[in-house]
Amino acid sequence: NASKDxxxxxxxxxxxxxxxxxxxxxxxSYDFSKTQKLVLSVEDLGEDLVKHxxxxxxxxxxxxxxxxxxxxxxxxxxxxxxxxxxxxALAAVHIAKQTKPDQERIW
Numbered sequence: 001n002a003s004k005d006x007x008x009x010x011x012x013x014x015x016x017x018x019x020x021x022x023x024x025x026x027x028x029s030y031d032f033s034k035t036q037k038l039v040l041s042v043e044d045l046g047e048d049l050v051k052h053x054x055x056x057x058x059x060x061x062x063x064x065x066x067x068x069x070x071x072x073x074x075x076x077x078x079x080x081x082x083x084x085x086x087x088x089a090l091a092a093v094h095i096a097k098q099t100k101p102d103q104e105r106i107w
Contacts, residue, residue, distance in 0.1 A: 012096055021052030025062060026097070029081070029090035038087070040079040053079075061086050 016023055028045055032038075040062075042050055049058070057063045061082055066075035081087040095106055 011093055019059070021049055021058055023094075023097070024049045025052075025058055026090045026094035029087045030094040033087050033091040038080060038084065042077055042079075045079060061090065 014022070024046070028040070028049060032040060032044065037044070052058050053062075053064055062079050063082065065078050065080060067078050068075055081090075095103060098106070
């Protein structure tokens with residue numbers, strides 16, 4: 001079964017142009033997993049990553065949700081990972097893509 005043979009090394013070899021927004025999504029996952037932040041705003045993601053939201057999600061890993069904000073005239077757009085383990089896995093991909101000295105600094 002091909003899916004059983006998929007390894008982290010295979011994910012690291014995928015060129016950025018084949019999965020636009022994937023590397024920045026991994027970076028955001030890492031940044032906010034350190035602070036245990038589960039609900040993200042447009043400002044947290046940045047406009048460059050938000051532009052990759054298609055049909056309410058980014059690769060069906062991070063989902064967009066509108067929420068009422070009593071201080072705002074219209075609902076606020078929030079983003080949540082499918083599950084905390086998805087955020088952690090994407091953060092791990094980000095760490096794996098770093099140089100050895102950067103990985104050692106992180107750990």
